[in-house]
Amino acid sequence: MTAILIMNAILAVIAILLVIAEKFLVTYGECRITINKEKILTVDGGDNLLSYFAQNKIFVPSACGGKATCGYCKIEILSGGGSILPTEEVFISRKDRLRGVRLACQVKVKNDIEVLISPELLSAQEYKAVVAKILDLTADIKHVFLKLEEPSAISFKPGQYVQFKIPETDEFRAYSVASRPSQDNIVELIVRLVPNGMCSSYIHEVLDINDKIALTGPFGDFYLREDSTRDIVCIGGGCGMAPIRSILLHLKEKNMPRKVTYFFGARSKKDLFFTEELFMLSKEFPNFKYIPALSEPKPQDSWRGETGLITQVVERTVVGNGHTEAYLCGPPPMIDASITVLTKKGIEDIYIYYDKF
Ligand SMILES: Cc1cc2nc3c(=O)[nH]c(=O)nc-3n(C[C@H](O)[C@H](O)[C@H](O)COP(=O)(O)OP(=O)(O)OC[C@H]3O[C@@H](n4cnc5c(N)ncnc54)[C@H](O)[C@@H]3O)c2cc1C
Ligand code: FES
Structure with a gap:
């Protein structure tokens, strides 16, 4: 037993020394990163693609700061990226893997690399x-x-x-x-x-x-599809209010051209915000309905509105009409449960857009 522990400790030390040696002793020399077959960055290899992009003011999103936990830094590699790492697998579908999609923070530049970055990201x-x-x-x-x-x-x-x-x-x-x-x-x-x-x-x-x-x-690709004429269901919780408020304020400016219902879930009254603004909007535009719901209303809340989980309220309120799209933003369990309910109501998943955080 002691021998196994000593052996494991030695292996761990060797692994750490190898990482340190690679960082400080191994040099990869000058490498060329070719972007969209036109722009070329010449770099001293050894760091990851995300860092080189940041140094060159190419702002690929990185919600986790390069720890491979957000999956936001996806780009396409045409050549030179090596094999996908286990840290990336959870974020990249089989189909995307075949296209060469990788996490920029996990791709170490050791040789010349060719990448594709969407024009929206480049802008x-x-x-x-x-x-x-x-x-x-x-x-x-x-x-x-x-x-x-x-x-x-x-x-x-x-x-x-x-x-x-x-x-x-x-x-x-x-x-x-x-x-x-x-x-x-x-x-x-x-x-x-x-x-x-x-x-x-x-x-x-x-x-x-x-x-x-x-x-x-x-x-981000969570944004209002302006070319659509579908009715809209929005579901939000916590700071998921933020992007939905932007969508609603934009629709207000356009005179609310589509029927919109916004369900917002909170625990008790003290967790509600922008309530006045949203009820004012529903008074101004009969096309817009705001439905806040409390899952744990307190007696002092004197709450006369909807109660229960927001998904339960959506389940008993939304009537599928085959002409609806949905925008969801909030904690992951709320989004997952909302998708299940909306799909049951006949809203196709291609018309359900969401950001989870
Ligand atoms: C596309 C997108 C949009 C976002 N928009 C908003 C927004 O409008 N408003 C907003 O407040 N946040 C938003 N977030 C979340 C935000 O980016 C940060 O993750 C959050 O503020 C926590 O960062 P931090 O540096 O304070 O915590 P960190 O230092 O990153 O994390 C500290 C600890 O808290 C945990 N943690 C991280 N995030 C959460 C969380 N949301 N709930 C519970 N535990 C967590 C981590 O696992 C870690 O253990 C968004 C995230 C994404 C991906
Ligand atoms: S920056 Fe978060 S996964 Fe790469």
């Missing part, structure tokens, strides 16, 4: 901004207003997100834009405090008015 930029206002929405959710300075305007689709750079670090976190696209010089974010979370704690406890910060974006 993402870095924005310098100043904090204009911070409001408390609930005990653990803040509403942050960021005035863009350089460039001074952003173009995004309602529902997309930006990445917030944590000052003095190389870490980024994704936050959905909560404001309307036509307000292109002030980006509003809604940020929930995650206990001990690096970025949300920074935003809640350190960030102050007039602080200078950096954002990158816009990113």
Whole structure:
């Protein structure tokens, strides 16, 4: 037994030494990263693709900071990327694997590489901004207003997100834009405090008015399909309010051309926010209905609205008409349960769009 433990310890030390030796002693020399068969980055190999992209102001999203836990940094490799790593497998479908899709943070550049990056990603930029206002929405959710300075305007689709750079670090976190696209010089974010979370704690406890910060974006394929005429069901929970608010404010500007029902789930009344704004919207546009529901209303809430899990409310309220699409945003279990309910109501999964966080 002792011999096995000693052997395992020796193997662990050898593995660590090999990693250190590779980092400091192995050089891969000059490598060429060819992007979309036209742009060439010449780099000293050894680091991962995501880092080289960041150094060259190509902003591939990276919600987990390169830890292979978000799956957001997908790109296509045409040649030179080596084999897919076990850390990537969970994020990349069989079909995508055959196309050469990889996680940029996991692909180490050891030789020349050819990659394809979508034009939308290539158009993402870095924005310098100043904090204009911070409001408390609930005990653990803040509403942050960021005035863009350089460039001074952003173009995004309602529902997309930006990445917030944590000052003095190389870490980024994704936050959905909560404001309307036509307000292109002030980006509003809604940020929930995650206990001990690096970025949300920074935003809640350190960030102050007039602080200078950096954002990158816009990113994401969760956005309003404007060419559709389908009715819309939105389902949100917690900070999942953010992208849906952007979609609703955009539809308001367009005079709410489609029938929209928004279900928002919260525990008790103290977890509801933007209630007045959303009920005002439903008064203004009969086409829009706001249905908040409380799963654990308190006696002092004197709540007369819907109760139960938001999925139960959706189940008893939505009537499938074969002409509906859905936008869902909130915690993963809520999204998974909502997809099951909506599919049962006859909404095809190709018309169900979501962001889970
Ligand atoms: C596309 C996208 C859009 C997003 N939009 C928003 C938004 O509008 N508002 C918002 O508040 N957040 C949003 N997020 C989540 C956000 O990016 C961060 O993950 C979150 O703020 C936590 O980051 P952190 O640095 O504070 O915590 P970290 O330091 O990254 O994490 C600390 C610990 O908390 C855990 N943790 C991380 N996230 C959560 C979570 N959401 N709930 C519970 N535990 C968690 C981690 O596993 C870790 O153990 C979005 C995420 C994605 C991918
Ligand atoms: S940056 Fe999150 S998986 Fe690559």
